[in-house]
Amino acid sequence: MREVLRGISLEAERGRISCVIGPNGSGKTTILRMADLLDVPDRGEMSFDGNDILALGPEERIDYRRRMAMVFQQPALYNLNVYDNVAMGLRIRGIDKQVTGKRVEEALRAVDLYDLRAARAHSLSGGEAQRLCLAGAMVVEPEGLLLDEPTANLDPVNTIIVEKIIREYASEKKGIVVFTTHNMFEAKRLADRVLLLIEGRVIEEGDAVEVLNNPKEDMTARFLKGEMAFG
Amino acid sequence: MNITEIFSQSLNEVVNITALSFRVSGLAIAFAALLAIPLGSLLGLLDFRGKRALVTLINTLMGLPPVVVGLILYLTLSRSGALGPLDLLYTPTAMIIAQFIMAIPIIMGLSYSAISAVPKSLVERTISLGATRSQLVMAIIREAKVGILASIVAAFGGAISEVGAIMLVGGNIRYFTRALTTAIVLYTNMGEFGMAITLGLILLAMSFMINLFLTYLQMKDLGTRGPRLPKGVD
Numbered sequence: 001m002r003e004v005l006r007g008i009s010l011e012a013e014r015g016r017i018s019c020v021i022g023p024n025g026s027g028k029t030t031i032l033r034m035a036d037l038l039d040v041p042d043r044g045e046m047s048f049d050g051n052d053i054l055a056l057g058p059e060e061r062i063d064y065r066r067r068m069a070m071v072f073q074q075p076a077l078y079n080l081n082v083y084d085n086v087a088m089g090l091r092i093r094g095i096d097k098q099v100t101g102k103r104v105e106e107a108l109r110a111v112d113l114y115d116l117r118a119a120r121a122h123s124l125s126g127g128e129a130q131r132l133c134l135a136g137a138m139v140v141e142p143e144g145l146l147l148d149e150p151t152a153n154l155d156p157v158n159t160i161i162v163e164k165i166i167r168e169y170a171s172e173k174k175g176i177v178v179f180t181t182h183n184m185f186e187a188k189r190l191a192d193r194v195l196l197l198i199e200g201r202v203i204e205e206g207d208a209v210e211v212l213n214n215p216k217e218d219m220t221a222r223f224l225k226g227e228m229a230f231g
Numbered sequence: 232m233n234i235t236e237i238f239s240q241s242l243n244e245v246v247n248i249t250a251l252s253f254r255v256s257g258l259a260i261a262f263a264a265l266l267a268i269p270l271g272s273l274l275g276l277l278d279f280r281g282k283r284a285l286v287t288l289i290n291t292l293m294g295l296p297p298v299v300v301g302l303i304l305y306l307t308l309s310r311s312g313a314l315g316p317l318d319l320l321y322t323p324t325a326m327i328i329a330q331f332i333m334a335i336p337i338i339m340g341l342s343y344s345a346i347s348a349v350p351k352s353l354v355e356r357t358i359s360l361g362a363t364r365s366q367l368v369m370a371i372i373r374e375a376k377v378g379i380l381a382s383i384v385a386a387f388g389g390a391i392s393e394v395g396a397i398m399l400v401g402g403n404i405r406y407f408t409r410a411l412t413t414a415i416v417l418y419t420n421m422g423e424f425g426m427a428i429t430l431g432l433i434l435l436a437m438s439f440m441i442n443l444f445l446t447y448l449q450m451k452d453l454g455t456r457g458p459r460l461p462k463g464v465d
Contacts, residue, residue: 036359038355038358038359062361062362062363063361065358065359065360065361066360066361068359069359069360070356070359072352072355072356072359074352076350076352076353076355076356077353078353078370078373078374079374088357088360088370089360089361092357092360092361092362092366093361133356136360140360
């Protein structure tokens with residue numbers, strides 16, 4: 001069995017954007033999956049608002065997941081129209097139809113997909129699908145937003161839209177935002193705190209400006225240099 | 232009898248044969264679907280020891296020769312058989328049972344395939360959204376509904392075209408257990424080709440309608456998802 005992560009310690013605060021940066025295969029996605037309880041660590045602790053989430057029972061786990069929202073790297077779309085895809089999270093929570101309609105409309109307008117609300121979700125382009133998934137996450141008004149490489153497959157225009165939404169979510173809703181990326185420039189633009197992960201180990205962690213501009217560790221500097229060469 | 236009376240009698244018989252075929256196959260598939268769809272869905276949703284062997288068995292049973300089913304059922308329902316006292320041999324009920332048995336593995340196997348084809352990423356997204364177990368199951372079945380519906384349509388198409396099993400357990404009794412397929416065999420053997428061809432055309436039309444509906448479902452589901460060559464590519 002392969003050890004994917006080791007010695008990880010990540011603390012995310014409300015209203016601040018935390019970024020897990022690292023090359024492909026470093027374990028970034030695994031961190032988010034564990035935060036969403038899709039994977040469970042073999043050892044260690046995880047807490048949210050002071051509560052040990054690894055000790056939660058089945059119903060409590062569902063309640064916890066309803067306080068979080070995850071946007072996966074590859075958009076996963078239901079065989080429904082755009083509106084129903086976005087509304088899915090609200091329907092799962094049993095939210096009233098009128099309230100659902102209002103919130104879905106707001107979410108679709110925020111990601112500039114309102115005009116496509118009746119279109120089949122599978123007819124969307126990659127960028128539109130990613131924005132749809134972001135709308136589907138935001139519409140449930142989560143306390144924690146987990147984004148796995150949210151702009152990896154996006155063109156510059158869509159990237160700007162998504163990054164603006166993330167920034168506004170953190171500052172206005174005061175939620176917890178954790179996103180992963182291998183793009184140093186995106187980390188610089190968005191993150192307040194950065195954790196650099198290489199081969200499942202934390203190399204450096206701290207204030208984004210400090211870590212990305214004045215890395216203390218040699219491996220951090222080399223990673224950033226490599227990113228700069230190809231970024 | 233004059234020609235009108237002959238025509239009227241023939242029409243009456245054709246209607247009776249067609250109605251019986253629909254009733255027998257319709258009921259057989261309805262009951263089979265009630266049992267096989269939940270079982271096939273559970274098979275697709277759960278992981279357990281022996282799952283692979285069970286799936287292999289179901290796939291094997293999908294190709295069960297109808298005449299073998301008919302033979303086993305005949306022996307079971309005959310006077311000296313285990314269920315002989317029920318007096319079901321040579322009745323429409325026996326025909327329904329035969330087609331029910333043949334339909335179960337088809338619907339179960341195709342439902343299982345449809346459920347298994349729902350992407351893991353979608354299952355995880357639904358879990359991540361905070362779905363309860365029942366909400367997750369409903370979401371998966373909803374995603375697989377076209378495949379599940381197609382399994383019913385395919386099973387019905389197979390049932391209405393089947394001849395071996397219902398010939399053995401139904402007996403092809405006029406105005407009682409004579410279905411489209413068994414009637415075609417009989418009238419062909421008797422040299423009454425007009426009747427045989429009429430019934431054959433009806434059966435063909437029904438098969439066509441069934442397959443047209445199946446194609447409609449598949450195209451509707453694939454819609455914007457299926458692989459498609461762009462225009463202009465040879």
